[in-house]
Amino acid sequence: MSTHHHHAKDFLFTYIFSTDHKMISKQFLVTGFLMGFLGLIMSTLFRLQLGWPGESFEMIEMLMGSWQEGGVMSPDKYLALVTMHGTIMVFFLLTAGLSGTFSNLLIPLQIGARDMASGFLNMLSYWFFFISCMLMLASLFVEGGAASAGWTIYPPLSALPEAIPGSGAGMTLWLVSMSIFIVSSLLGSLNYIVTIFNLRTKGMSMTRLPLTIWAFLLTAILGVLSFPVLLAAALLLVFDRSFGTSFYLSDIYIGGQVLDHTGGSPILFEHLFWFLGHPEVYIVLLPALGITSEIISTMSRKPIFGYRAMIGSMMAIAFLSFIVWGHHMFLTGMNPFLGSVFTFTTLLIAIPSAVKVFNYLTTLWKGNIVFTPATMFSVGLVSTFISGGVTGLILGNSALDINVHDTYFVVGHFHIVMGLSAIFGMFAGVYHWFPKLFGRMMNNKLGNIHFWITIVCAYGVFFPMHFLGFAGVPRRYYTNSEFPMFNEMIDINVFISICAIIALVGQLVFFFNFVYSAFRGPRAPQNPWKGNTLEWTAPVEHFHGNWYGEIPAVYRWPYDYSKVNAAGEYVYGEDYIPQTTPLGDDEKDGGEH
Amino acid sequence: MSHTEVVDSKTAWAGDNNSPFGAGYGKLMMWFFLMSDALSFTGFLAAYGFYRHEYTAIWPTAENVFTHFPFVHGHQPLLYVALMTFILIMSSVTMVLAVEAGQRMDKKQVIVWMFWTIIGGLIFVGSQAWEWYHFIHGTELGAFELGIGTFDVNGTIEQTQGIIGRWADESKEVLLLPWREVAGDLTSPYMQLTGQALTDAMANGQAIHGANLTHNEYGHPLFADFFFFITGFHGTHVFSGVVLNFIIFVNVIMGTYEKRGHYEMVEKVGLYWHFVDLVWVFVFTFFYLV
Amino acid sequence: MMTIIVAVAVILVIIAGSQLLKIAELRAQSKGELIYEVSEKEAKFQGILMLVFFISFMAFFAWQMCSWYGLRLPVSASVHGVDTDWLTGLTYIIITPTFILTNGILFFFCYKYSYSSTRKATFFSHSNKLEAAWTTAPALVLTVLILYGLSSWNAIMTPIPDETDHITIELTGQQFTWTARYAGEDKKLGRSHVTLIEGVNATGVDADDENAKDDKIVKGEFHLPIGMPVQFVFRSLDVLHSAYFPHFRSQMNCVPGITTQFNFIPTITTEEMRKITNNEKFNYVLLCNKICGAAHYNMQMDIVVESQEDYDKWLAEQKTFVE
Structure with a gap:
């Protein structure tokens, strides 16, 4: 009858094709985490191969079927796993999963808007992402297997199925999936930017925005400007693969014959790819940095130190990220002068990064820190950002890069800054805003256990890689056992693999906590962390429009924690002053005493 | 609450309407979308520039390739492309007039000017299709693609595989190679293959007519590849722009915007149309003129 | 069978875990507390753990250095490698204390400033002086590193001038092997192109080129004379490869369609x-360092560095292209 029909349609539009930003953020979160978990399993599988090369594992045979005859991974399947691991983690978990979740959840709530500017485009953004996930997963099952030329898919390897099986149907699906992914990302970014500019509530000037919003804004702008170039690169590759053009191919002799492609250059692909590729890593990192700023400040009960400097350094990082891409290409044979230019710009980008770290430290100084799992992951982000960032000084210096390029030194560096820093930011965000996502609280003890296992094992996995790199061990090698000079490295590899397996188990604690708490966790109060920002003024229950009645107006910046008057007492009696509290007669805004 | 509420940028979503330039969110979105689209085109044009620079010695000159004018015989270098460009620019002008009429809420004028914009767009797309047809079809004479071998270009030995030689005249006795006798001097004659050298070379290679993605009678295959790709990508944008314009045109006639109280939608598609025009100016400059 | 048992066990563990969590929540409720509130004791405990972690982290770092520092590459076997090793060392002297200090401050602050109900946090929101200080300091340090780095880079990437005595070797990479071609008596490499690959001429050397006739093609291992600058020319026949000589601190991509160059002077x-x-059993080795297909992990060629006389003897034994 009509009510029954109404129910079905309601379900469809409330849960599946929702245009409500809070539901969409949960969709991104769950999809992102599922893909991430898959990526994690893939890495554990190839770590088994690297730790115990050539050994047979029944469990692998069970999981991977014909990919693993006799339980031993084959070299081209190894490369397929490595490629898919990189693709899934960088794009599906850390770009869509991280930005999609938190930009969607927090932008309207923190700026005081009822929803994103266009709920419809937002909904499309998620479903395009979903389709792209499906296509990427489908590529695992086609003939020839998934794309196998590394997540960077350089041609000619990625253009020629005769060079590696994964460059057949698997690569085609990869390209189609990523094109749709780029559309999803663009739709999302357009929404985020326009919402932040146009839909702020009364009194919410740009300099009263929480740093999370600044981070999401800059990330979205980076995405709008850089993803199209990857689209261009991918489309040209599609043509080279399927229509016989020679954009990237020239003078190739393979499979006993000379191919009919002349004039192209693989270096063009590298330029186009890294023009996105470098801003991409900041697209991954900036939201995590924004989340950390927010959490460290709230949980230390102190204003973030250097609010304007933080904004300035994020803008500097965003701007500089466009002019450093060549540091991935020092050894391609490009003009050495260009190499010098890129060295210069790359080492410049270290400066705003350092400024941010010092600002975080000063925020903690003389704070009154409440250690929830969110706080701890934020602290972990600062630690890994330092540890991973300093090795960038070696990699960014072209002369020094000569001997460590494409070795495990690079693998260690980028995993610590992305695989640790950025994912820690994501975990921190989930623990901190879980009450806003699900109206319930996650369990702190399990969260603490999750944090300690993760940080210990993660450093255990990636720190030793620097030593491998300095011994000259190249990356993307199926095994190191073909070179006598690498024989002694096996201990390091075993150590890393064991840590990786334990880390995987640690993540199960998180997933258990997440799922349990989403359904049966204790109900959350409206403002569990006693935060100042607007999202905590919205009622716990979800409804379209976020606030009953009028949207609250804002009178101050979001970092009035532990503000005291001349007598040393808390102004208004508490160690936090929400943005919705009007300024007192003698009070100045924005961090002035 | 309905799940498909249309959010009008001017109503109560924002508690305070402080937006950059006072622009509604729809217009702002269009601007950012155009920025991203501009970067796609930039990627392609950068790629084009990369090769144009690398193969500058043997790159075909556009004015020798695009020489046809509909219904007129003879050699009119780039004349038709110039006309196409003029028509597209005029359609942008009519678009501006439509937007201006919309700001005055003058429905009749909006209809007139949008109509001419759509016509301009259709003529452009049709012309581009015509250009493609002639490009693909090639000339009567055709060209000859050399096979494996070498040629001494003023002391440097060059590989001849894939090199396109053009016939000097109908007799097919002299094959003009893409290298000039004095490198870089546009007035210096092209190097030639005649007589026995020509016969030897012809044993190894194939005659080509027209151009497609793998072979190009006009010169380097990448020239054709980029021609199809970039003008195709642009043409798709023009076509989608025409479709969008048409939809808005119908809406104007139906009075949708009179009811809404403003013609902002005309302005938004106008932005897209100007973008498409501006990209064409760049494509025309970098591909045809440089 | 095994799968079913494992699956059941997993489900039971999950159910048990859920019940335990529920019990913990109810227990806290009965005590009048909220399970998600972090008590002062708990905060202090985590703060102590932070400090313990830092100490363990540094111990771990030290342990790694003791265990694995010795595994690093031996002393540089090339002239420019000495410079880059020195600069790497300098960079380490800068980043290691930075790493230890900043991490130390971070975890120490966590310990020292963990939550206390009797203390107020200090409202300290900005300081232009501090910002200026820690913007300038890294900038200065980086300038030093950049200047040293760029001067090394320019020296390394300059091809050997013709006047300087040197040998020229073309290294061709292909799936999954390397081929070396020496320039021969005339010191010039003959032309080569993929279209000329046929039978024995596996790298496509142009037989008609005078310069090619005395070139010597070598597989499996190639030799270098000590102290003589060697100019490499790199090619690839199929996909991207990269010629990586870790002991000589040298690396350069091999790109199909173009040639790239690198040079060094072997010293040991x-x-x-x-x-x-x-x-x-030590041998210098050339590895492929850019993903190139299934057997990327086994694309190698040995390198022998020897005295000039030994090298000349060896070279004389190699066949020229004509032969």
């Missing part, structure tokens, strides 16, 4: 290096 013979590394 294979014999000497065997003594230095205490390994009779």
Whole structure:
């Protein structure tokens, strides 16, 4: 009858094709985490191969079927796993999963808007992402297997199925999936930017925005400007693969014959790819940095130190990220002068990064820190950002890069800054805003256990890689056992693999906590962390429009924690002053005493 | 609450309407979308520039390739492309007039000017299709693609595989190679293959007519590849722009915007149309003129 | 069968875990507390753990250095490698204390400033002086590193001038092997192109080119004379490869369709290096360092560095292209 029909349609539009930003953020979160978990399993599988090369594992045979005859991974399947691991983690978990979740959840709530500017485009953004996930997963099952030329898919390897099986149907699906992914990302970014500019509530000037919003804004702008170039690169590759053009191919002799492609250059692909590729890593990192700023400040009960400097350094990082891409290409044979230019710009980008770290430290100084799992992951982000960032000084210096390029030194560096820093930011965000996502609280003890296992094992996995790199061990090698000079490295590899397996188990604690708490966790109060920002003024229950009645107006910046008057007492009696509290007669805004 | 509420940028979503330039969110979105689209085109044009620079010695000159004018015989270098460009620019002008009429809420004028914009767009797309047809079809004479071998270009030995030689005249006795006798001097004659050298070379290679993605009678295959790709990508944008314009045109006639109280939608598609025009100016400059 | 048992066990563990969590929540409720509230004791405990972690982290770092620092590459066997090793060392002297200090401050602050209900946090929101200080300091340090780095880079990437005595070797990479071609008496490499590949001429050398006739093609291992600058020209026949000579601190991509170049001067013979590394079986090696297909992990060629006389003898034994 009509009510029954109404129910079905309601379900469809409330849960599946929702245009409500809070539901969409949960969709991104769950999809992102599922893909991430898959990526994690893939890495554990190839770590088994690297730790115990050539050994047979029944469990692998069970999981991977014909990919693993006799339980031993084959070299081209190894490369397929490595490629898919990189693709899934960088794009599906850390770009869509991280930005999609938190930009969607927090932008309207923190700026005081009822929803994103266009709920419809937002909904499309998620479903395009979903389709792209499906296509990427489908590529695992086609003939020839998934794309196998590394997540960077350089041609000619990625253009020629005769060079590696994964460059057949698997690569085609990869390209189609990523094109749709780029559309999803663009739709999302357009929404985020326009919402932040146009839909702020009364009194919410740009300099009263929480740093999370600044981070999401800059990330979205980076995405709008850089993803199209990857689209261009991918489309040209599609043509080279399927229509016989020679954009990237020239003078190739393979499979006993000379191919009919002349004039192209693989270096063009590298330029186009890294023009996105470098801003991409900041697209991954900036939201995590924004989340950390927010959490460290709230949980230390102190204003973030250097609010304007933080904004300035994020803008500097965003701007500089466009002019450093060549540091991935020092050894391609490009003009050495260009190499010098890129060295210069790359080492410049270290400066705003350092400024941010010092600002975080000063925020903690003389704070009154409440250690929830969110706080701890934020602290972990600062630690890994330092540890991973300093090795960038070696990699960014072209002369020094000569001997460590494409070795495990690079693998260690980028995993610590992305695989640790950025994912820690994501975990921190989930623990901190879980009450806003699900109206319930996650369990702190399990969260603490999750944090300690993760940080210990993660450093255990990636720190030793620097030593491998300095011994000259190249990356993307199926095994190191073909070179006598690498024989002694096996201990390091075993150590890393064991840590990786334990880390995987640690993540199960998180997933258990997440799922349990989403359904049966204790109900959350409206403002569990006693935060100042607007999202905590919205009622716990979800409804379209976020606030009953009028949207609250804002009178101050979001970092009035532990503000005291001349007598040393808390102004208004508490160690936090929400943005919705009007300024007192003698009070100045924005961090002035 | 309905799940498909249309959010009008001017109503109560924002508690305070402080937006950059006072622009509604729809217009702002269009601007950012155009920025991203501009970067796609930039990627392609950068790629084009990369090769144009690398193969500058043997790159075909556009004015020798695009020489046809509909219904007129003879050699009119780039004349038709110039006309196409003029028509597209005029359609942008009519678009501006439509937007201006919309700001005055003058429905009749909006209809007139949008109509001419759509016509301009259709003529452009049709012309581009015509250009493609002639490009693909090639000339009567055709060209000859050399096979494996070498040629001494003023002391440097060059590989001849894939090199396109053009016939000097109908007799097919002299094959003009893409290298000039004095490198870089546009007035210096092209190097030639005649007589026995020509016969030897012809044993190894194939005659080509027209151009497609793998072979190009006009010169380097990448020239054709980029021609199809970039003008195709642009043409798709023009076509989608025409479709969008048409939809808005119908809406104007139906009075949708009179009811809404403003013609902002005309302005938004106008932005897209100007973008498409501006990209064409760049494509025309970098591909045809440089 | 095994799968079913495992699945059941997993489900039971999950159910048990859920019940335990519920019990913990109810227990806290009965005590009048909220399970998600972090008590002062709990905060202090985590703060202590932070400090313990830092100490363990540094211990871990120290342990790694003790265990694995010795595994690093031996002393540079090329002239420019000495410079880059020195600069790497300098960079380490800068980043290691930075790493230890900043991490230390971070975890120490976590310990020292963990939550206390009797203390108020200090409202300290900005300081232009501090910002200026820690913007300028890194900038200065980086300037030093950049200047040293760029001067090394320019020196390394300059091809050997013709006047300088040197040998020229073309290294061709292909799936999954390397081929070396020496320039021969005339010191010039003959032309080559993929279209000329046929039978024995596996790298496509142009037989009609005078310069090619005395070139010597070598597989499996190639030799270098000590102290003589060697100019490499790199090619690839199929996909991207990268010629990586870790002991010589040298690397350059091999790109199909173009040639790339790199040069170095070997300074330690294979014999000497065997003594230095205490390994009779040591050999210099060339590896592929850019993902190139299934057997990317096994694309190698040995390199022998020896005295000029030994090298000349070896070279004389190699066949020229004509032969």
